[in-house]
Amino acid sequence: MSLLIDLVRAARERAGKRRVLVYCAGLETLGELEAYGAMDLDGDLDGLPRAEEGAAEILVLARTATDVRRAASLQSLLAMAPRVVVAVLETPHWYTAPVLSPTPAHRWRALVELRVHQPKQPAWVVEAGFSKPVPAGRTLAATARAFGGHRMDAVAGPVGALAGPGAAHWRPGDPNAAPAPLTGPVPDRFGARGADLVVRTVGEEPPPWSGVETTGETTVDRPVAELMTWERLGRPGGGKILENGIGDLSEPWTIPPVDSRSVNPMNFVTVPTLGTADLSSESGRWTITCDGGTLTSFDASGRVTDVDVSRIRQVRGVRVDWRHSHTGPAAALRVVTGLAAAGVPLICETVPRWAGALGPELARLITSIDEPALKDDLEREEHSIRLRREALRLHGVRARWEQLGAPVAPAATVSVLLVTRRPEMVGFALRQLSRQRGATFEVILALHGVPATHPGVAEALASFERPITVVEADQQTVFGTVLNQAAARASGSFLLKMDDDDWYGPDFISDLLLAHSYSGAQVVGMVPEFVYLASIGVTVHREQITEQITNFIAGGTIFSERSAFEAVGGFRPLPGTIDAQFQHAVQAAGGQIYRTQGLGYILRRGNVANHTWREPIGTFLRRNKRQWRGFRPSALMELSTETP
């Protein structure tokens, strides 16, 4: 905090008698900052200076990068200044410097000075100087983007308007959002209505909304935080708020979403060093304690930040104690959904009646496993994966707005590139694809030196019920070229290279899509954590670090944005090593490769007779976490253990 005060004082000194504006996000109390006129972006926004107003300097002070992203949704409200400072008090240790990346657009030409520094770990400060006053919101949005690896920050879907205190909790990380006054209307945008859907945070008796008749946008009223404390709910008539009033919490759409770009499974620890922790109410706030120490305390709003997640990564699991905390049921539900989205292994015996917003599946999952089961690293990770899948899909920002009434965006399309020289493997490979769920995809099957009329192939194709295109390549064509030919026939916005003899879990493709959505990487894949060594009949579980940006993923799991694939020209025209070549090219071009959890993939390391393995079998026997005799897929593979 003293760091922030120092920043404000320094700005005031520089400004002399000129005005310095201070905006805050995620700070629990403004404290001393109040003396400097600090404005809370999570509070009442109707009193903010108008965006056209000017100041000598503008500071945006946030507790974490998660809070920066939420503030960025309100960026258009911020005033103008020739000097903008964005400070973040705490970031996870693995974050890199948030260096802004100005585009050549006219609006960035005024930038004349940029300083990104760490006055004190783990804080980051961005100071941008301009030759003339510019909207401070641009620097704020650019800082949010810089923390997220410079991927475009947006929420897929129509424009959302945010009105009322704390409304930005409903749509974090969207600089395209339209802040609006509590009673409306949403300011017009280029002669059209300013938003298509409005979320408004209101008290028990919401004021009327002006504008629906003329502009036709939909409004959804949700309660302000103060309405949802147990103390308030406990007063006479308070029960009604929960039952059928504005405080209804019976379904997922009733609570703010999880900012999955910021709170997600990244840097999940598969072999934790701490025991099981407790999530319970301490001095009225949700707190995670382990072995008598406090690991993190959550904000009264219940929003989980990247820092909270980072602090509890080493715990084996978290027991949820649902007893009342005075911050109320909505905050409790937000903490639990946020932790679940981050893959924190949550357990509890029962879920209270008022927790319907979790969704039935999440409620089932949390109670599906007990503490002894978490002692097994693999079972713990399986539980984590089930939780994060459900939480990310049900409680993500885009999903939430669709639940609120935004039109459902079309599903991403994936083209699976499958090259084979072995007609006898076509049936096996297509079976792996037939059981995929939760993803829309087509298959481009490239037969390398095998005619499509081969009986084995024809039979397999006949029983395959998804869109499939068959490409024939002659024996002489090199492997890389065959893949590129297959890619040329693909129509999806993502390309996924799969192998013909590996096992894929039924959520393989949807897990990759999920990892792509939260990681920000252009290329996503898995490492061969599980390998079946066919020649000795042993399944090994190898020590691997997952859920992080990496330089290697398995060749049978390369999932790439089409644009990244095209940017590097696809695969090299070589007979082998093309996977490594491709990954090298992507990184050289400034792209990122993300390695997600590997429990949905089993590499088959067959007999040398059928395959030219560059890696001797001993390589797969090194650093084994565990070995099993026979075929032993993880539970997520949903396969029997019969020897294949």
Next chain:
Amino acid sequence: MTGTGFATPDTASPTSPAHPSDDRTAVPRAAVRHNDYGSLLPPDLGTWEPRLRVSVVIPAHDCQEALDRTLAGLAAQTYPAHLMEVVVADDGSDPQMRVPEITPANTRLVRVPEGRWGRGWARQTGATAAAGDILHWVDSDMVLDTEHVEAHMRWHHLLSYAVVMGDVRFTPGGIGPSADEVFSAVNARDAEKLFDESTPHEWRAGVLEETRWLRDAGTGAYRLHSGATTSVPLTLLRSVGGVNTTLNMAEDTDLGFRLAQAGAVFIPDPRARGWHLGPSTVMIREKEVHRHNWSVLPDLIPDLRWLRTHPRRTWLVPYVHVVVDARDASYEDVRASVDSALAGTLVDVAVTVVGPWTDLPTGRRPSLDEPLLDLRLVRNLYAHEPRVSFTEEAPADSAPAPFRLTLPAGWALGAESLAELVELAEREEYGLLSVALDEGPSGVRSARFERTAAFARAALVSGDGRRSLGSDPDGDIDGDIDSDIDSDIDGVVHELFGSLWVGAAEVGVTTAGEAEPVAGDTARWRADSARRKREAESLRSEVKSLRAETERLRAKNARLEDELRRGSLKKIISTARLRGKTG
């Protein structure tokens, strides 16, 4: 009273007339993992129907008074008299031992043969005379509580490879109770009052406490084996060759070790109560006992590593038995394997070379052109190396050596390979380590590192008594592992002890061509270099764990700072409030 023994099946067994003899001795094939017998649920005492016969064997030497007490205690057992015999083995007593009045119905006296003497001989003489299914050793200065034998026997009805040990307390000594007193007290279930000042053996009690009564003791459980009151199936005892008759002390420790190699599970039963009259010799003269026994045991028990610290000398029982098959292998390949096995840092190793040695002609022959030339050269080279032996077929097992390595000819061990394999096997008490050497069209070639106890127990559990060893003479191509019997026994070993595959490089195994020469002091510097490499590896992992620690501390630091910040904030707020009130 001598020569009674058990009644014949026709007249005996009123408790189980319906059982033919086979059924009478049948014991379920229970699978016990390591030494964790927790899965066995013995019946409560007095509530079950025994079938097995027990021979209580008491070695005795000049101790009539003590023997009278011991027999008096045995005469008051709850175990059915018709299923129990007592064999007193008189080890040259003067005057000779006699069977007293108060004694179990079937009590016999046997004598150690003329010219023989000692506890080993006494035990073995008793064992030879024993006619029961189970042999129960009892020392002559012991008093067993009334349910003692029954407590032992309930385990033997559940498991065919159990070695059960009674719970012995030691009296301070002095004049013991008379045989009459013992009989009536034991009979009245009131024996405890005779020995109210008794204490447990401290070291033993400590081990039991630490290991959940040996359930967690693993392969070291045999170290609690003593002859004071211990029972063992006679078939198991005979399969290990009985008692070592050359020993007058430590014969029970040696026997325990060999039983362990035969797959035995050691079960201490607290309900099998007994009292030892006076402190044991170990208690009185511990140092001298150790001084003596530690001159005998290092030859016999390779497992006692601290007794085998000499860098070069040879011992009777090797720690690792290496088997190299010379059939269809070149002289150079066999030599590389055998030499490397003899040149490691683990020196108490023995090598057996398998080949058709009797086919080597003895008559005049062309020295450079004889048909089995390579075999001849191998024979020549190792003819006088005491650690190398020759056999026609791989021996069925390596007992009492605790480990066997089957190494294909042409593969060489690194200086530390055997030491590393032992360490790896001991880490989780694995029964089998398979070292993947190379891979051909027909499968993976492997070296097998087997725990003798694990394969012995697997054979007992699977019941066919066949060992996997030898059925795969090349010890290598496991191309189709599902098809042969090996995988069955390997599967059982995996269930009982666990098994693991490792890469050749991980344990320093290379081809003969890549191997370092074993000349001169290379063993030492090879070991050095291997150690350095390992140190580097462990330092790397230390760096990793320190990094994790840093991360943890960083998080903690952040938390503390946060608390600090909040703390000061609280102060500010309270100060502000105070001001508000006062102002």
